[in-house]
Amino acid sequence: MPGGEVRAGGRAGHDAAGSGAGATTPGxxxxxxxxxxxxxxxxxxPGPDRAQYGLAAVLAVVGVWTxxxxxxxxxxxxxxxxQPGAFGWVIGVALVVLAALLAVATARGNRPEAESxxxxxxxxxxxxxxLAGLAGVLVATVALIDWLGWAIVGALLFAxxxxxxxxxxxxxxxxxGAVLSVGSxxxxxxxxxIPIPAGVLDGIL
Amino acid sequence: MDALLTGLGxxxxxxxxxxxxxxxxxxxxxxxxxxxxxxxxxxxxxxVTYNVSPSAALIMFAGIYYGGMYGGSxxxxxxxxxxxxxxxxxxxxxxxxxxxxxxxxxxxxxxxxSFVAGTISTVLLVALAPTVAExxxxxxxxxxxxxxxxxxxxxxxxxxxSKLRGFxxxxxxxxxxxxxxxxxxxxxxxxxxxxADGIDIVVVAVAIFAVGEALWxxxxxxxxxxxxxxxxxxxxDREDWGRSWKPWLRGTAxxxxxxxxxxxxxxxxxxxxxxxxxxxxxxxxxxxxxxxxEGVAGPExxxxxxxxxxxxxxxxxxxPTTATAAVILAAMQGYGLQPGPQLFEAEPELVxxxxxxLFVANTLLLVINLPMAPLWAKLLRLPRPYLYAGILFFAxxxxxxxxxxxxxxALLGLFGVLGFAMRRFGLPVLPLIVGVILGPRLEEQLGQAxxxxxGDVSALWSEPVAVIVYAVIVALLLGPLVxxxxxxxxxxxxxxxEVESLEEEVRS
Numbered sequence: 008m009p010g011g012e013v014r015a016g017g018r019a020g021h022d023a024a025g026s027g028a029g030a031t032t033p034g035x036x037x038x039x040x041x042x043x044x045x046x047x048x049x050x051x052x053p054g055p056d057r058a059q060y061g062l063a064a065v066l067a068v069v070g071v072w073t074x075x076x077x078x079x080x081x082x083x084x085x086x087x088x089x090q091p092g093a094f095g096w097v098i099g100v101a102l103v104v105l106a107a108l109l110a111v112a113t114a115r116g117n118r119p120e121a122e123s124x125x126x127x128x129x130x131x132x133x134x135x136x137x138l139a140g141l142a143g144v145l146v147a148t149v150a151l152i153d154w155l156g157w158a159i160v161g162a163l164l165f166a167x168x169x170x171x172x173x174x175x176x177x178x179x180x181x182x183x184g185a186v187l188s189v190g191s192x193x194x195x196x197x198x199x200x201i202p203i204p205a206g207v208l209d210g211i212l
Numbered sequence: 213m214d215a216l217l218t219g220l221g222x223x224x225x226x227x228x229x230x231x232x233x234x235x236x237x238x239x240x241x242x243x244x245x246x247x248x249x250x251x252x253x254x255x256x257x258x259x260v261t262y263n264v265s266p267s268a269a270l271i272m273f274a275g276i277y278y279g280g281m282y283g284g285s286x287x288x289x290x291x292x293x294x295x296x297x298x299x300x301x302x303x304x305x306x307x308x309x310x311x312x313x314x315x316x317x318x319x320x321x322x323x324x325x326s327f328v329a330g331t332i333s334t335v336l337l338v339a340l341a342p343t344v345a346e347x348x349x350x351x352x353x354x355x356x357x358x359x360x361x362x363x364x365x366x367x368x369x370x371x372x373x374s375k376l377r378g379f380x381x382x383x384x385x386x387x388x389x390x391x392x393x394x395x396x397x398x399x400x401x402x403x404x405x406x407x408a409d410g411i412d413i414v415v416v417a418v419a420i421f422a423v424g425e426a427l428w429x430x431x432x433x434x435x436x437x438x439x440x441x442x443x444x445x446x447x448x449d450r451e452d453w454g455r456s457w458k459p460w461l462r463g464t465a466x467x468x469x470x471x472x473x474x475x476x477x478x479x480x481x482x483x484x485x486x487x488x489x490x491x492x493x494x495x496x497x498x499x500x501x502x503x504x505x506e507g508v509a510g511p512e513x514x515x516x517x518x519x520x521x522x523x524x525x526x527x528x529x530x531x532p533t534t535a536t537a538a539v540i541l542a543a544m545q546g547y548g549l550q551p552g553p554q555l556f557e558a559e560p561e562l563v564x565x566x567x568x569x570l571f572v573a574n575t576l577l578l579v580i581n582l583p584m585a586p587l588w589a590k591l592l593r594l595p596r597p598y599l600y601a602g603i604l605f606f607a608x609x610x611x612x613x614x615x616x617x618x619x620x621x622a623l624l625g626l627f628g629v630l631g632f633a634m635r636r637f638g639l640p641v642l643p644l645i646v647g648v649i650l651g652p653r654l655e656e657q658l659g660q661a662x663x664x665x666x667g668d669v670s671a672l673w674s675e676p677v678a679v680i681v682y683a684v685i686v687a688l689l690l691g692p693l694v695x696x697x698x699x700x701x702x703x704x705x706x707x708x709x710e711v712e713s714l715e716e717e718v719r720s
Contacts (some may be wrong), residue, residue, distance in 0.1 A: 141426070
């Protein structure tokens with residue numbers, strides 16, 4: 008059967024995600040594991056997911072910050088029944104409590120169920136090089152967009168992202184990007200009446 | 213009825229018809245792309261509707277909405293792995309059918325089933341929404357406060373596999389909603405005047421859906437391309453019709469009520485529809501797991517009916533219960549419209565044009581998409597670097613076109629990283645988006661309720677509807693715990709576990 012191999016790869020990814028779900032729900036997952044050898048392999052050495060402590064720390068920081076921000080607020084107007092700081096207090100405290108709960112759950116072996124998808128292969132470890140490349144492209148976009156304008160930056164964004172993602176024909180990438188960005192600029196400007204600033208190309212476009 | 217006919221007349225004007233066609237085409241084209249679900253489709257295409265009149269924008273939106281839904285089901289039938297939880301069941305039988313050379317019939321029954329379910333559900337929506345609006349218009353702030361609280365609790369605790377993660381996502385969303393100066397004092401703005409108006413929900417939605425997804429996929433990109441099953445023009449013979457029409461109707465009956473309830477979602481009705489069809493299949497029962505047409509027709513109708521059902525609470529009460537509905541709500545707020553009972557009184561023409569254009573979009577979907585299916589299938593072969601570079605491109609364009617400021621693009625990147633982290637740590641997206649949207653409105657209603665009672669907290673449960681809603685919230689939160697405590701009884705099976713065991717059963 009054509010595509011049998013591909014499907015097998017997809018299955019394995021699915022199973023790994025499935026066993027993650029089993030681990031997060033305490034009851035009734037043992038039988039499910041037994042039925043899935045591939046998932047059981049991935050689960051052979053569970054250990055706490057240390058990165059989750061990082062998430063808990065970030066949540067705690069956001070929570071403390073929110074509480075501090077609310078505490079520094081003056082009293083509201085006379086007709087304000089809900090003080091401006093009230094919601095911040097509640098949400099900030101909730102974040103800190105949730106961070107603590109997450110840390111406890113992590114220590115007790117609770118693992119997240121990473122999201123699967125059509126193009127996602129969860130058997131692969133995280134590809135940090137590609138991520139760093141995309142982050143660089145996005146940072147460059149932010150830095151240049153007001154100066155160079157959408158037509159140029161959009162083309163560079165597309166070409167840069169496509170190259171980082173594995174399309175090595177950078178001339179073709181750049182051409183497609185240029186067509187997309189100039190096309191979308193005119194589409195927005197003429198078709199939709201949304202005047203995107205032209206940047207350095209002001210007067211040329 | 214007259215109002216609907218007027219709306220239909222407006223929706224059928226040539227200019228508006230063009231908007232509807234463009235919406236359907238764009239929605240399907242974007243929705244069919246792998247990795248892009250209906251919510252992301254709607255979020256990515258928001259900027260396209262910025263500068264047209266509100267009625268034209270809503271007409272286009274109706275097309276984008278239905279087109280995106282249809283595109284998603286095409287993807288899950290022709291590729292094995294569904295991107296949306298609501299398409300999981302469709303993919304089960306649909307992909308088996310496609311593998312045995314019946315892709316055309318699977319697509320046809322999905323498309324026609326969606327049309328039938330969409331049409332019936334829109335009729336129900338037209339009948340129900342104004343009634344519900346009339347009923348809730350007399351309610352005061354305490355009841356609204358309670359209902360928003362219910363929506364938040366429901367989307368957080370009913371869906372998803374981990375309540376802890378649901379509430380984490382909700383709290384993050386509420387925190388994002390705090391940013392701004394709506395209360396007269398700057399909250400979480402870091403002294404930055406650009407944040408004084410709060411963070412644009414479009415930027416948050418596009419970042420979490422599109423940028424987060426692109427980064428997540430980039431980190432785990434499948435290096436071997438998926439098998440795409442070639443497909444001709446969809447068609448069905450007499451027998452297929454005979455086997456499909458009852459599942460369509462039953463699927464609609466499951467889907468609409470679930471969609472209309474807060475946090476009903478599409479997972480439960482598609483699942484129930486599949487089980488029911490398998491039980492009722494009679495002599496075709498052996499085909500289940502090998503590509504039974506009933507198993508595509510029923511769930512797909514249920515999926516579409518629930519999508520129309522979610523518009524009842526959205527339009528009549530202003531409560532979003534799915535990610536797509538949340539983005540639509542944000543879009544309507546962007547046009548200066550506040551969904552809710554007042555909308556029916558303030559802008560009747562607009563509401564009826566929207567409802568009428570749902571019929572138009574639904575019909576266009578069938579007329580345009582059935583013949584174009586082979587073309588859509590080609591989109592599935594788009595090289596992945598171009599696909600995800602394109603998603604980033606349009607995400608940045610969308611964020612930039614909000615204010616033409618680099619600052620929004622920077623926020624997009626920041627929340628994109630959050631979106632990536634959410635996928636890594638299994639945090640559900642829906643509670644966050646709903647939290648961002650409903651948080652400020654929750655505060656507003658609370659303020660109103662307490663202002664009228666001069667700070668007396670008991671005003672919050674002074675309306676009977678509010679009391680009932682609080683009881684439902686308590687039942688939602690404590691129900692599973694109580695059931696688990698009853699001796700001799702296992703806790704209620706989780707929907708995900710059941711779907712998984714079903715998948716195992718079908719695929720083995």
